[in-house]
Structures are given as structure tokens and as C-alpha cells.
Amino acid sequence: MNLAELIAAASERLTPVERRIAAVVLEDPTWLAFGTVSDLATEVDTSRPSIVRFARKLGFEGFADMREHAQRGVTAKLSRPSQRIRHQEGSLGRAGAELTESIRHLFDGLDGPQLAALGDPLARAQQVWILSGETSLAAAHAMFSGLTMVRPNVHLISEHSSGRDLGGAAPGDAAIVFDFPRYRRHALTAATALGELGVELVAITDGPLSPYAALTQNWFALDVPAMGPFDSSVPRVAMAEVLVAYVATQLKDEAQVRIDRTEALWTATDTFLAEEN
Amino acid sequence: MNLAELIAAASERLTPVERRIAAVVLEDPTWLAFGTVSDLATEVDTSRPSIVRFARKLGFEGFADMREHAQRGVTAKLSRPSQRIRHQEGSLGRAGAELTESIRHLFDGLDGPQLAALGDPLARAQQVWILSGETSLAAAHAMFSGLTMVRPNVHLISEHSSGRDLGGAAPGDAAIVFDFPRYRRHALTAATALGELGVELVAITDGPLSPYAALTQNWFALDVPAMGPFDSSVPRVAMAEVLVAYVATQLKDEAQVRIDRTEALWTATDTFLAEEN
DNA sequence: AGGAGAATGTAACTGATTGGACATTTCTCT
DNA sequence: AGAGAAATGTCCAATCAGTTACATTCTCCT
Incomplete structure (x- = not known):
């Protein structure tokens, strides 16, 4: 009443x-x-x-x-949406609801200016460095393969290669890190090092208490729904794709050229089955 | 602020x-x-x-x-609901709606028996081989790192190593392939080869007309929403995580042991920042 | 071990808030 | 016009909230 x-x-x-x-x-x-x-x-x-x-x-x-x-x-x-989730029962259905809810959250929370703040550095940078925590590898890979399609000089930093790779970083570059609790020591030190080199940092992490939120203003918080015994990386992959899509629209022509070139290469090497239209 | x-x-x-x-x-x-x-x-x-x-x-x-x-x-x-509605009309909101819809589809379409049909081979196999198309790499990586956490003998097949790697395949193994139009020639030939070796094949693909649907009965169809200029891999990653979660529940004890061991290793190598309870 | 400094809790104070007793005003009916 | 009832306002007591000063505990470093 x-x-x-x-x-x-x-x-x-x-x-x-x-x-x-x-x-x-x-x-x-x-x-x-x-x-x-x-x-x-x-x-x-x-x-x-x-x-x-x-x-x-x-x-x-x-x-x-x-x-x-x-x-x-x-x-x-x-608090209607989040509570709705808690009330749903059944493990499969609940996991699905949580997943969709977290993605809805992502798109609700991301308004134009914020997307620009996160995406612009990645569009205009000389080079882009991608860092990730242990559980964010899928997002980092998605980011890497997507971004490589639309712009040059994208580097995915693996733990073993970071010392060598990061040497090329310089002001004018941008770095994007995907890391969540428990934060990976290696990712954090690499991000800090890049920051000190004058590289612009964009962070996708869990919230304002994240150490990355202290390193940069360009951070965005994602929900991390549970999927069985693990944290789901679905929202992170979605985030990566949104950013790639944004960068693609920003670099319109250049991106198109690159995409076409990649396509041509694939055709030349006969990578795909013939299309059947 | x-x-x-x-x-x-x-x-x-x-x-x-x-x-x-x-x-x-x-x-x-x-x-x-x-x-x-x-x-x-x-x-x-x-x-x-x-x-x-x-x-x-x-x-x-x-x-x-x-x-x-x-x-x-x-x-x-x-007082913002009016703004939120307007926000949803934009392209960002539409992409989000498509994404959540495709995931809803996934969870609606996957009932218990079907999940078992897809997941059981991955749980009981001697070895698991993971194949993927170009645009499904993120899902393949998610599958690989997740499955590695809960069971032994998981192999991610990259294009360059497939000849060498597949040599070890034998009856009693299982393979899971993520591939969508345009299907990758390499993934299809590898899947066919594995099938001939007596390996049980699970396919995540686009529908009954997929060449993989002809290779195995254990296939599942996913929507592929658009995200900017590219196809989204979000539903595929979600699918990979669902399968990993299922395998984890099937291998309950064994999976727990493996997870614990990995955790111990991470702690020993000081991979993460200290937790802050 | 011990000491310095940070972190946290205890206790007391000041001011604000609520709700109720009582007074005043306003309305209505004769 | 006057009496009674309803409506409203004034004032006060009890409570509770926020804040501050001080004491205790914990942590880290020598």
C-alpha cells in the first residue's frame, strides 16, 4: 500500500x-x-x-x-533489479539472470562521455598495451584481437614477456588493464610502471576500492557474476567488445582499411570455407 | 562528482x-x-x-x-527514468539489448539433458582438445583456462601446432569446437580428422546448417549478435563458462583438488596481492 | 623487547528532533 | 452573539543523533 x-x-x-x-x-x-x-x-x-x-x-x-x-x-x-536476481531460484536460471543483469548494468552505467573517456585514449594512442589479471585473460584476448583488427601497434603483455615488451612504451601511448580481485601483482606493477613512463592508463576493474582506481581517472567498474565455482568473465569480454566497437567508429576510415586488408589476407591464404550465398 | x-x-x-x-x-x-x-x-x-x-x-x-x-x-x-528510456534508443542500448537477449536465449534453450550431452564428454574424456574459428578465440581461451583448472589433459589447438599436437589424440578423448560462419577451414579439417580418430566431438556453432552439425549430434546453436563492425563473442564465452561449470560439478572432488592445487601454486609464487578482509 | 605512531574504540557533550500537553484561534450551529 | 467543538499553534520534555576529546589497542620498526 x-x-x-x-x-x-x-x-x-x-x-x-x-x-x-x-x-x-x-x-x-x-x-x-x-x-x-x-x-x-x-x-x-x-x-x-x-x-x-x-x-x-x-x-x-x-x-x-x-x-x-x-x-x-x-x-x-x-534496488529492484539486483533484488530480483536474488529471488530467482534454480542454479542455471539464476546464473543466466545474473549474467544478463550484469550486462544490463554495464550498458546502463556506460553513458556517452564515460565511454569516450575510456575509449578515446585507445583510439588516439601511438601504441596500445593490454594488461590483464589471471581471470581476465579472455577479455584481454578479445580486446587484443579486436583492437588489432582496427588499429596498429597493439601489444598484449604476457607475464613472461613484459620486461622486454614494455621497454618500447612512451608518452603518447595508452594502456588498458583488465584486473579484478584478487588483483594480480604482475598486472599492477606493469600498470604502475607504464603510468610512470607517461602512458595513459584505462582500467576495467571492480570498483573504486581497486588499486587501479587510484592510478587513473579512466576506470570503469564491472559486476562479476559467479559461474559455477569461478567468476564469470562474460561482462569483461562484453566490455572489451564495446571498447573495440567504439574505437572502430572513432577511427572510421583507418579501421575500415585495416579490416579490408585483413580480409584480403584471409582470402589469399584460403582461411575460410567458401561462402554460400 | x-x-x-x-x-x-x-x-x-x-x-x-x-x-x-x-x-x-x-x-x-x-x-x-x-x-x-x-x-x-x-x-x-x-x-x-x-x-x-x-x-x-x-x-x-x-x-x-x-x-x-x-x-x-x-x-x-x-527522477531519471525518462532519461534512461531515451538512452536505450541509442545504438549502445540496442547492442546491450541484443547481447542480453542472446544470453537469455542460451539459458532458455539449454535444458538439463542437453547440457549433459554437451558436457559429459568433456568430463569423462581422457584428453580434451579445443578447436576454434578466428572469431571464437576468446571463447576457446575461456574454455581452455577454465577447463584446465578443473581437469587434466586439456589442449588448445592453435593453427601452427595442430599437426604435431593432434598426433596424441585417441578414442576416449573428446574435442570441443567453437566455430561460426564464416567457418574456418583449419578448424573444420581438424575436427574431421579427430572424428576419424574416434574422438567424441562437441560443437558450438550457428545452427543445423553448420558443417559441424553433420559431424556430430552433440552440437548447440548460439545467436551471434553484432557489436559494432564485428560479431560479438560474448555468448560463446558464456557458453564456454557454462560448460566449464558443468564439468566442474561433474568432477566435483577431482576438480576441487585441482583448484586447490592451483591456488596453492599461486600463493607460493606470490601471484596476487594480499587479500584485505 | 620496546617505543612511536597509526588505528580504533569509549565516553561525554551539544544540538536537533520528535511527540505530547496545553493554549489559542477559528468555525459552526443555535 | 455566544457556546461548544474542531483545528491549529506554542512550548516543553525526553530521546537520539553527530561530534569531539581522550584512552586503548595494534602494528611496525629498531
């Missing part, structure tokens, strides 16, 4: 001042969720006891009770 | 207790918008002053100041 219904039920018995109060809280429920009795009294230009009497007339114990009710309503609005 | 960014900015300077506080308020911002200092202290299981110090460290005057900030954020979120 929401507030509007409660007010409607009591509406006949409301006094003039109480009607003014009702009008204000219906117009902006925020007054109820966040305000104090004094705030509301000032807003409605009445006395504090009138506010309390209003709450009682609606069936609450007092103002505090009414506020709790309003806050529950707001909380429900705010 | 939202709360996550503020926390990120201060994250290095946060003490252990303050990190716990940060984790709670990030998980559920409602604590900040509606809760009192005491509420939060109880939830985090710490003292009230620690909450206040946390607020100050983030740059607020005190807890009250931080709460006001959080409330403004919540108010903004409450």
Missing part, C-alpha cells in the same frame, strides 16, 4: 492544513524520505504538530514511522 | 575499517541516504567515530554533509 493510496483513504477526514501537507508530499516524496518534521512544517508553512497529526491520521505511529514507510518505497525503486 | 569517485580518490588513504565502510555504502547507497551514523556503525560493526572520520576523509564536513550529498544523488536517480 503506497502513500498515495493511504492519503486517498484518509482524504475525506483531512483538515485544510493536512490537505496542504498531502499536496506537498505527493508532489515530491523526497520531503518524506529525507526531510524532518521541521523541514516539512516550514515547507507547508504550518506547525510541527500538524505534521505529526497528519502522519497519525494516515495510520502511522508517528512521523518517524511514516518516514520509514516512505524510505522503504524509495529503496524498492532503487 | 559521485560517491564512487570520491571513494576512489581517497581509496589509498583509507584504513581497513574505512574500507569496510566504503564497501558497505557502495554495495547499498541506501545506508548513506537513509541511515544514521549508528545504523552504519552497527552494520559495519565498528564505532560511530570511525564513520565520521570516513566522511571527513572523503572531503565532507561530517556525516551530515555526506548524507546530504548522497540524498542529492538518490533524488537524481529517482
Whole structure:
């Protein structure tokens, strides 16, 4: 039973001042969720006891009770999707729901400016270095093969080659790291080293408490749903693909040329079966 | 500047207790918008002053100041649904919808017996061979690293090594191939060769017209949504993870032993940063 | 081992908030 | 016009919240 219904039920018995109060809280429920009795009294230009009497007339114990009710309503609005997940049962179905939810989260949270902040460095950099934690290898590979299709000078850093490879890094380059708890020591040191070399860092990680969030402003947080005994890398791969798609649109012509060239190479080496259209 | 960014900015300077506080308020911002200092202290299981110090460290005057900030954020979120809808019309939103739809498809279409048909060969095989097309490399890598964690004798076949590697294949083995139009010649020939050696083949491909559907009964069809100029590999990675999770449950004890061993190795080689409970 | 400094908790204080008792005003009906 | 009832406002007490000062504990380094 929401507030509007409660007010409607009591509406006949409301006094003039109480009607003014009702009008204000219906117009902006925020007054109820966040305000104090004094705030509301000032807003409605009445006395504090009138506010309390209003709450009682609606069936609450007092103002505090009414506020709790309003806050529950707001909380429900705010956290509906994530709670929905928790209520679903069945392991396969739940894993699927979590997965889709995390991807929905990704696309909801990524607005234009933010995507630009993450993607632009990768588009304009001289060279791009890709780092990843143990559980993010799939995303790093997706990033690497996608980015290689649309721009030159992309390097995937493996643990064994990093010392040698990173030597070529310089200001004007960009690095993108995929790393999540438990953060991989090697990825973090490499990222720090690149940062000190003047390389612009983009981080896909788990949240503001990540060590990478301290290294750069260009970070983005992903959910990490569970898939059986492991963390799912699906959202990370999705993120990698989104970034590749963005870079491709930014480098429109250059990317097209590269894609065509790769295609030609594949045709020449007879990589694919003949198409059947 | 939202709360996550503020926390990120201060994250290095946060003490252990303050990190716990940060984790709670990030998980559920409602604590900040509606809760009192005491509420939060109880939830985090710490003292009230620690909450206040946390607020100050983030740059607020005190807890009250931080709460006001959080409330403004919540108010903004409450009034944004109209924007969110508009946002979904853009190309980014559509890609996201396609992606979630394809994953929903995957989980809807995969019932228990079918999952068993695909997963059982991978669980009971002597050796597992992983093949993939050009655009399915991410899935193949996910499959490889996941399966390696839960069972022995897993081989990822790259183009250059296939002749040498496949020599070891024998009846009692299983192979899983990820390949989609345009099918990769190499992957198909390798799959055919393995089939002739008596290896059980599992195929993740695009549908009944796929050449792999002719090679084996154990095939499954995935949607392939577009992501910018490329095909998305997200559903394939999701599929790979589902299969790994299934194999893990089938090999319960053996898988656990392997996982533990890998963990121990990682700890011994100091691969990860210390955890911060 | 011991000491310095950071981290955290305890306890007390100040101010704000709620809810209720009581007074005043306003309305209505005779 | 006046009396009674309803509506509203004033004031106060009790509680609770936020903050600060200080004590204790923990950690790290010598």
C-alpha cells in the first residue's frame, strides 16, 4: 500500500492544513524520505504538530514511522533489479539472470562521455598495451584481437614477456588493464610502471576500492557474476567488445582499411570455407 | 562528482575499517541516504567515530554533509527514468539489448539433458582438445583456462601446432569446437580428422546448417549478435563458462583438488596481492 | 623487547528532533 | 452573539543523533 493510496483513504477526514501537507508530499516524496518534521512544517508553512497529526491520521505511529514507510518505497525503486536476481531460484536460471543483469548494468552505467573517456585514449594512442589479471585473460584476448583488427601497434603483455615488451612504451601511448580481485601483482606493477613512463592508463576493474582506481581517472567498474565455482568473465569480454566497437567508429576510415586488408589476407591464404550465398 | 569517485580518490588513504565502510555504502547507497551514523556503525560493526572520520576523509564536513550529498544523488536517480528510456534508443542500448537477449536465449534453450550431452564428454574424456574459428578465440581461451583448472589433459589447438599436437589424440578423448560462419577451414579439417580418430566431438556453432552439425549430434546453436563492425563473442564465452561449470560439478572432488592445487601454486609464487578482509 | 605512531574504540557533550500537553484561534450551529 | 467543538499553534520534555576529546589497542620498526 503506497502513500498515495493511504492519503486517498484518509482524504475525506483531512483538515485544510493536512490537505496542504498531502499536496506537498505527493508532489515530491523526497520531503518524506529525507526531510524532518521541521523541514516539512516550514515547507507547508504550518506547525510541527500538524505534521505529526497528519502522519497519525494516515495510520502511522508517528512521523518517524511514516518516514520509514516512505524510505522503504524509495529503496524498492532503487534496488529492484539486483533484488530480483536474488529471488530467482534454480542454479542455471539464476546464473543466466545474473549474467544478463550484469550486462544490463554495464550498458546502463556506460553513458556517452564515460565511454569516450575510456575509449578515446585507445583510439588516439601511438601504441596500445593490454594488461590483464589471471581471470581476465579472455577479455584481454578479445580486446587484443579486436583492437588489432582496427588499429596498429597493439601489444598484449604476457607475464613472461613484459620486461622486454614494455621497454618500447612512451608518452603518447595508452594502456588498458583488465584486473579484478584478487588483483594480480604482475598486472599492477606493469600498470604502475607504464603510468610512470607517461602512458595513459584505462582500467576495467571492480570498483573504486581497486588499486587501479587510484592510478587513473579512466576506470570503469564491472559486476562479476559467479559461474559455477569461478567468476564469470562474460561482462569483461562484453566490455572489451564495446571498447573495440567504439574505437572502430572513432577511427572510421583507418579501421575500415585495416579490416579490408585483413580480409584480403584471409582470402589469399584460403582461411575460410567458401561462402554460400 | 559521485560517491564512487570520491571513494576512489581517497581509496589509498583509507584504513581497513574505512574500507569496510566504503564497501558497505557502495554495495547499498541506501545506508548513506537513509541511515544514521549508528545504523552504519552497527552494520559495519565498528564505532560511530570511525564513520565520521570516513566522511571527513572523503572531503565532507561530517556525516551530515555526506548524507546530504548522497540524498542529492538518490533524488537524481529517482527522477531519471525518462532519461534512461531515451538512452536505450541509442545504438549502445540496442547492442546491450541484443547481447542480453542472446544470453537469455542460451539459458532458455539449454535444458538439463542437453547440457549433459554437451558436457559429459568433456568430463569423462581422457584428453580434451579445443578447436576454434578466428572469431571464437576468446571463447576457446575461456574454455581452455577454465577447463584446465578443473581437469587434466586439456589442449588448445592453435593453427601452427595442430599437426604435431593432434598426433596424441585417441578414442576416449573428446574435442570441443567453437566455430561460426564464416567457418574456418583449419578448424573444420581438424575436427574431421579427430572424428576419424574416434574422438567424441562437441560443437558450438550457428545452427543445423553448420558443417559441424553433420559431424556430430552433440552440437548447440548460439545467436551471434553484432557489436559494432564485428560479431560479438560474448555468448560463446558464456557458453564456454557454462560448460566449464558443468564439468566442474561433474568432477566435483577431482576438480576441487585441482583448484586447490592451483591456488596453492599461486600463493607460493606470490601471484596476487594480499587479500584485505 | 620496546617505543612511536597509526588505528580504533569509549565516553561525554551539544544540538536537533520528535511527540505530547496545553493554549489559542477559528468555525459552526443555535 | 455566544457556546461548544474542531483545528491549529506554542512550548516543553525526553530521546537520539553527530561530534569531539581522550584512552586503548595494534602494528611496525629498531
